[in-house]
Amino acid sequence: xxKADERSLERMLVAAIEGDERAYFAFLEAVAKxxxxxxxxxxxxxxxxxxxxxxxxxxxxxxxxxxxxxxxPVRPWIFAIANHKLIDAFRRHxxxxxxxxxxxxxxxxxxxxxxxxxxxxxxxxxxxxxQRSVVTAVSIEGSSIQxxxxxxxxxxxxxxxxxxxxxxxxxxxxxxx
Amino acid sequence: xxxxxxxxxxxxxxxxxxxxxxxxxxxxxxxxxLVAAVVFFALLGPRPDAGAALSTVRFVFKFIVTVALAVAAxxxxxxVSRPGGNWRAALxxxxxxxxxxxxxxxxxxxxxxxxSWAARLIGTNSMVCLTFVPLIGVIPLVVLLLAMRxxxxxxxxxxxxxxxxxxxxxxxxFYAAHCPDDSPLFVAVWYPLAIAILxxxxxxxxxxxxxx
Numbered sequence: 001x002x003k004a005d006e007r008s009l010e011r012m013l014v015a016a017i018e019g020d021e022r023a024y025f026a027f028l029e030a031v032a033k034x035x036x037x038x039x040x041x042x043x044x045x046x047x048x049x050x051x052x053x054x055x056x057x058x059x060x061x062x063x064x065x066x067x068x069x070x071x072x073p074v075r076p077w078i079f080a081i082a083n084h085k086l087i088d089a090f091r092r093h094x095x096x097x098x099x100x101x102x103x104x105x106x107x108x109x110x111x112x113x114x115x116x117x118x119x120x121x122x123x124x125x126x127x128x129x130x131q132r133s134v135v136t137a138v139s140i141e142g143s144s145i146q147x148x149x150x151x152x153x154x155x156x157x158x159x160x161x162x163x164x165x166x167x168x169x170x171x172x173x174x175x176x177x
Numbered sequence: 178x179x180x181x182x183x184x185x186x187x188x189x190x191x192x193x194x195x196x197x198x199x200x201x202x203x204x205x206x207x208x209x210x211l212v213a214a215v216v217f218f219a220l221l222g223p224r225p226d227a228g229a230a231l232s233t234v235r236f237v238f239k240f241i242v243t244v245a246l247a248v249a250a251x252x253x254x255x256x257v258s259r260p261g262g263n264w265r266a267a268l269x270x271x272x273x274x275x276x277x278x279x280x281x282x283x284x285x286x287x288x289x290x291x292x293s294w295a296a297r298l299i300g301t302n303s304m305v306c307l308t309f310v311p312l313i314g315v316i317p318l319v320v321l322l323l324a325m326r327x328x329x330x331x332x333x334x335x336x337x338x339x340x341x342x343x344x345x346x347x348x349x350x351f352y353a354a355h356c357p358d359d360s361p362l363f364v365a366v367w368y369p370l371a372i373a374i375l376x377x378x379x380x381x382x383x384x385x386x387x388x389x
Binding site for chain 2: 077079138164
């Protein structure tokens, strides 16, 4: 990534902070790619799933985006957050050393149906039912705020509040469930 | 949940965002100083001859050194609260107050005979200093920790300690208006000890309270 890409990332984030959802979507996609590539170089062995750390980093960037100052470069900020979350993930995994993890057969026996079980899905389970249905509708089903409000019989502001609180709760519980 | 689904949810949550961190820090600083002022005037108040003392260099110096500490600690606090913030640049500012203190101690040792050194160092108010600087600073410390928590410090314990240092600088500046001991020998021994109590408390609270 060169200077021009860095500038375009910064422009996207500035637009996002001013409320441009599409710019924010593009920004987060670019950040996910950037962080995923960086993590794959850093995490070369062990049981840590890179995608978990990507997701946790995206959540942290979202909830802490008011800590970025538009007059400073965005990449050091992104990677400081990613590094913080990577260290956190290493620390958690350190508590469950590989030797103690169950044998492969047991894992398969416990989770026969689930193809991929990510940390975020476990964190999703601790939300209130209302928050969970809003977060699921907006993420997995890809509904808009308006569609979600109509489908769930809620006010739009209530949907926004539930979404925001739900995401904050996921970030708090991430990897700790 | 796939990463792309998460991104959809985050992008839909564009409208709700926190107060910009720079503004949050200014607000926290103003509130912390006001709270320290209220606690100071409620518990101690300035000493009776404070007005006249303003013409003595030792009295005024107490404010110079404590405010220098608070200014440096504030800049460092703002830097450590941002991911990727340039805290190394802000760190050197922390040297100013200790250097001023060392210089003032040397001048004092030259200015007064060695027979009165011990009396000036021990002073009359050391226990009041050790009690009231932490008392004046503890609520400001909580306010500053809230601002720190609004930020994203990558080292929770250090961020807590820096908040304690800032609270200590603010509290010591107010306390200085009350304390009758003006000798740099007194200031160099008891003020850092009193401030260290707030630094330790900040580090301890930060460790648990500033994780994100």
